[in-house]
Amino acid sequence: MWRHVAANALTFLTVALFLLAGLVTWGVSQYSAPGPLAQAICLRVAPGANFREVSEDLGQKGAVAHPTILRLGADYADRTADLKQGSFLIPEAASMQEITDIVTGDGASTCGTEIVYRIGVARTLAQVRELDPATGDYDERAEFEPLSDAPVPAAYEQVKAQPDTTFRVVVAEGVTSWQVAQSLDAIDVLDGDGTPIPPEGRLAPDSYAIRPGDSVADLLARMQAAQDAALAEAWEARAQDLPFDTPEQALALASIVEKETAIPEERAVVASVLVNRLRQGMRLQFDPTIIYGITRGQGLLDRPIRQSDIDGVTERRLHGEVAYNTYVLDGLPAGPIANPGRAAIQAAVNPAATDYRYFVADGTGGHAFAATLEEHQRNVARWREIEARQAEEAEAADPEPADGSN
Template sequence: MWRSIASNALTLMIVVVFLLGGLVLWGQGQYTDRGPLLEAICVRVQPGARLSAVSEDLVERGAVTSGKILRIGADYTKKTNQLKAGSFLVPPHASMEQIVDILTRGGANTCGTEIVYRIGVNSSSVQVRELDPGTNRYVQKAEFDPAADAPVPAEFTEMRERDDTRYRVAMAEGVTSWQVVDTLSRVDVLEGEVATVPPEGMLAPDSYEVRVGDSRQALLDRMQAAQEATLAAAWQDRAEGLPYDTPEEALVMASIIEKETGVAEERPQVASVFINRLEQGMKLQTDPTVIYGITNGQGVLGRGLRQSELRRETPYNTYVIDGLPPTPIANPGRASIEAALRPAATDFIFFVADGTGGHAFARTLAEHNENVAKWREIERQRGEAAGGTQTD
């Protein structure tokens, strides 16, 4: 009898072991298999949040089938107490294992809200944006001019109070160093004074992530280091026979190219025009340099050039001086720097707007005059003032 009892007990133990093994394998499969989430969601983890609350939120939102299995898996991998505060994008069909990794990995937020301080050529603005997890695109919630005497949108105040809001400073191509420093003085998440305006042209246009309390000077240093690296790389890869003795001279040319066209594919052609003029001993004759001589880069002129200004002798009036002006006239982007150092091979020495946002290029003055006539007709049809200049 005892032998029978022992045999039955052993059988039962084996069955229990197999059942437990099967249960473990099933749970492991549940933890690592594709999840039920049909569309991406943004999961916000509050500072000090516990995994139990987060897991139940994931269940309610259809991201996982069992909060308990998620917690057991996180405990087994020793990640239960490693939750990071912030907002994190959970992709469709993410497994529990992937979700735990996303919520415990740390680093920058991958979704949620973002406040962008934009430094533009003609104006600056603050944009409040929120990521739409379904499209993985930001949706603008509000925008305002920080220099304007107007109430700040409620969305901005609300986002500023959230712990997971990210901040960016987005610097456009073609802005001046003075404009950058002036705008940064109104970026309220940054701190500290800027002793001097950085050299013109030596700040890299880009989007920079910043944190509350970051130094304005430290951000400018990042911008300058990035531009130095871009210029050095482009100079190393430059074409032969260019009319520049130093990288700084190439940067001056790049800034002129930047101000003359916003069409990316045109930049090598525009570069070729100015290089051809230099090589033929012609004056550059470009309006943006004249404007810089008037404004010193401190804001925009806001009107057309006067004939007297085109005749006035200043270090930046390329209708009067020979060669390049003494410094850049703006901060050029990478594409303009590369165009200045690897220009297109053309015979063009003239260009004028063609009415499409681009330019018509010409090899001779006769061709150029025909293009100018076409452009003036387009202006006339649009009801705009012909020529873009004013007389005194």
């Protein structure tokens, strides 16, 4: 009898182990298989939340079919203690393993709301944006200029206080160091006021993730380190026989390229015009150098360029010398006239192989290039015709003066 009982017990144990092995195999396959989520969602993990709460929330949202398996899988992988707070994008059909990786990763929010501070040539904007997980696009909720006296939108204050909001500073190509320093000082989530202005050209235009409480000085140091690296990399791979000798001169040339064109495919061609002029001993004669000579990068010139500006009279009167006006100077200006981006720096040290010495706007947003003065004069004449036609069209569309006078 006991032998019979033992045999039955062994049979039951074998079946139980077989079923348990099957259950484990099924659970592992469920953990790594594509999930049921039909459309991407934003998952918010609140401060202090635990993995049980998160798994149940995911179950209610239809992202996982078996919250218990998610918890067991995360626990087996020893990841439950790594749960991060924030808002995370859970993509369509994400597996439980992928979801675990997302919510226990580096902690950077990938969904929800963000505040972006855009430092541009003409103005600085703060934008409050929210990601639509279904489309991957951001919807703007508010926008204002931190350097203005306009009231700060309530949506900004609300989003700024949320623990899972992300923050970025985006610096456009062609801004000056003064503009960057002034704008950063006006961003209320950064610490620092009256930060010294970094040398012109030494800040890398890029997107920088920030956190409330970061210092302006530290952020500027990050920008300078990035620009130093970009310049060193480009200088190492420079073309031979360039008509300048130092990375600093390359940076000055790159800044002129940056101010003269915003079209990527034109940068190397514009650089070739500068290089060809330098090689032939021609003055560069570029208007942005006149403007920088007058303003030293501190604001925009709010009037047209005058003949006295071209002659260097204004720069001498304001600063006692002509250091940037390439209509008066031979060779490159005393230094950069803005902060060029990586592409402009690379174009400056690897210009296109052309015989161009001139260019002028062509009416399409780009430029018409010429090797001879005669060809350039024809291009200028065409541009004047385009300008006159555009003025006539504008007058026909709005014949009344803006102030309503006659």
